[in-house]
Amino acid sequence: MSIIKLLPDSVANQIAAGEVVQRPSSVVKELLENSIDSGAKTIKLIIKDAGKTLIQVIDDGLGMNKDDLKKCFYRHTTSKIRNSKDLYSLETMGFRGEALSSIASVSHMSIISNQDANDSLGFEIKLDGGEEKSFDEIGSAKGTTISVKNLFFNIPARRNFLKSDNVELKHIIDEFHRVALINHNINFIFLNNNNELFNLSESIFKERIIRIFGKSTKQKLIPINEETDIAKISGFVFKPEYSRKTRSTQFFFVNNRFIKNSHLNHAVKTAYEGLIQDNLFPSYFLKINVPLNSIDVNIHPNKTEIKFDNDQSIYAILKSSIKHSLGQFNIAPTIDFNNNINLNTPYSFKDREASIPKVDYNQAFNPFENLTKPVDLKTKDFDFSNFDDSALQDHFNNELEILKTNSFPSFQLKSKYIITKTSSGIIIINQKRAHQRILYENFLKELSNKVNPIQTLLFPIKLDFNSEEIRMLKLIEAPLIHLGFKFNSFEPENIEISGIHPILNQNNVNELFQDFLKNKDYNQNNTVHTLNDLIAKLLAKYSSISSNESINVKLQESLVNDLFACKDPNVSPFGKLIFKLISLEEIIKIF
Numbered sequence: 001m002s003i004i005k006l007l008p009d010s011v012a013n014q015i016a017a018g019e020v021v022q023r024p025s026s027v028v029k030e031l032l033e034n035s036i037d038s039g040a041k042t043i044k045l046i047i048k049d050a051g052k053t054l055i056q057v058i059d060d061g062l063g064m065n066k067d068d069l070k071k072c073f074y075r076h077t078t079s080k081i082r083n084s085k086d087l088y089s090l091e092t093m094g095f096r097g098e099a100l101s102s103i104a105s106v107s108h109m110s111i112i113s114n115q116d117a118n119d120s121l122g123f124e125i126k127l128d129g130g131e132e133k134s135f136d137e138i139g140s141a142k143g144t145t146i147s148v149k150n151l152f153f154n155i156p157a158r159r160n161f162l163k164s165d166n167v168e169l170k171h172i173i174d175e176f177h178r179v180a181l182i183n184h185n186i187n188f189i190f191l192n193n194n195n196e197l198f199n200l201s202e203s204i205f206k207e208r209i210i211r212i213f214g215k216s217t218k219q220k221l222i223p224i225n226e227e228t229d230i231a232k233i234s235g236f237v238f239k240p241e242y243s244r245k246t247r248s249t250q251f252f253f254v255n256n257r258f259i260k261n262s263h264l265n266h267a268v269k270t271a272y273e274g275l276i277q278d279n280l281f282p283s284y285f286l287k288i289n290v291p292l293n294s295i296d297v298n299i300h301p302n303k304t305e306i307k308f309d310n311d312q313s314i315y316a317i318l319k320s321s322i323k324h325s326l327g328q329f330n331i332a333p334t335i336d337f338n339n340n341i342n343l344n345t346p347y348s349f350k351d352r353e354a355s356i357p358k359v360d361y362n363q364a365f366n367p368f369e370n371l372t373k374p375v376d377l378k379t380k381d382f383d384f385s386n387f388d389d390s391a392l393q394d395h396f397n398n399e400l401e402i403l404k405t406n407s408f409p410s411f412q413l414k415s416k417y418i419i420t421k422t423s424s425g426i427i428i429i430n431q432k433r434a435h436q437r438i439l440y441e442n443f444l445k446e447l448s449n450k451v452n453p454i455q456t457l458l459f460p461i462k463l464d465f466n467s468e469e470i471r472m473l474k475l476i477e478a479p480l481i482h483l484g485f486k487f488n489s490f491e492p493e494n495i496e497i498s499g500i501h502p503i504l505n506q507n508n509v510n511e512l513f514q515d516f517l518k519n520k521d522y523n524q525n526n527t528v529h530t531l532n533d534l535i536a537k538l539l540a541k542y543s544s545i546s547s548n549e550s551i552n553v554k555l556q557e558s559l560v561n562d563l564f565a566c567k568d569p570n571v572s573p574f575g576k577l578i579f580k581l582i583s584l585e586e587i588i589k590i591f
């Protein structure tokens, strides 16, 4: 006798409901998301007894016609995908077609909908535990109203499992925050037991954050802005001193959807390293936009966890952009930036002009003029055409034009240090370390670029290695090729190199490769991020100017400006101090 049976729909839906509907807040989330997908401009959320008695969502969106209203509460009915390909190009919040069927199966539900703004009549369907009870014409404005009453009325165990009204309300408010923050272009009204908890009108992101978390939030925010081929990151983080004991103000929105991701959270946490105590959490409101086909949102029924194709790169970009903004914020009092500073970073070279901090000086005055002895620098070291960015080139040319008439107040000491002044004191910069930092960030940027220039060698370089060394070099072959290296052959005993990165001097190639091998920092288990980091560091080491090189005042200026456009101008890629500011107060104290 066969013992395997197909489960009745009602049971299957209740099982699915266990995944989708854990508590009233899950219903709130699903209904709000459906209203957003319907294109609503205004959404009203009304709850009674923390959602245990009633959860109602009223929207002015597209609405459903009679046929759709009769279908929408069946399992796997959705208007949002047609075929499996759509799963990878999703712009909507829903797609599983599980929410309404799941919620309907464990509640008393009513859905009123009207698709026609010129018709004051719509339809209402009533369901008990997922069973249709009535279907009638009813007066209604355009849009949809869904009411969910007596959640889990037919699963007493689940109902008993619900926490106090306070706890359940807290969950609902959390869910509301997540939806309302990112959908700041929509008006939201939220009533609990007839008390208005929120009344948010359409606004920009920053204003929405302040409206939700209070006026005092305004002074805590630092803007974040970063754009690369892989991801666009924008939003705000809290200044380190406003870090909190809870994680309740940590928000990632990927392609306009709230998500949880411990890996990205770690990236933010490490960006704050040294700035906050270990037991505190930084607050953040970050939008991450990535190409639709580079993520998988389908791994969890709640759709709050996602997988990125470029996990490691996004980690690195996120960490460095936050570090950069925090750095700008810390350094701002000592070096005067333009008022309207754009916090873009060297990753986005097209906006570079706006991100270069200007060192404050009297353009007509140059007490150091007689001290400088400009000598031409080997073109390689500062050949900006290598970056293949005409905007940057133009900018650099303009800078040179200006410099022809106004000398930059800097001079070199011992062909090793650059000394310049700011409004608040004197800065002494270790030129080699500064150049290494600039190059390091450029190499990292190039590693996330699609195409990079190449310097073809007239005579290929052949290097001998043992098989273990070849195995190690294989690990970094791909990123090196990405950076402009060309390998004619990769034999078990030797490699032949016919192209190298344009900024690298070919006399240093052998030493560079020996250094790659010396480095114990990498092995097969290393992430792309660690390998890229290592390559960028060593390339910077072998391409930078030396600590015994005269450079003219124009190049001194570009070095200073490029340094302070870096994400982390404080330390070299090898963790060494790059510059020291001697403040006016310190100088006054001396005398």
Ligand code: ADP
Pocket (backbone or CB within 6 Å): 030, 034, 035, 038, 059, 061, 062, 063, 064, 072, 073, 077, 078, 079, 080, 093, 094, 095, 096, 097, 098, 099, 100, 101, 143, 144
């Ligand atoms: P999904 O959102 O995954 O498509 P749901 O079960 O949440 O699945 O909803 C099923 C369908 O019902 C949706 O695809 C949509 O066509 C329709 N629907 C649900 N809520 C609304 C709404 N507020 N306005 C218009 N249509 C809606």
Ligand code: MG
Pocket (backbone or CB within 6 Å): 030, 033, 034, 093, 094, 095, 097, 099, 100
């Ligand atoms: Mg949905």
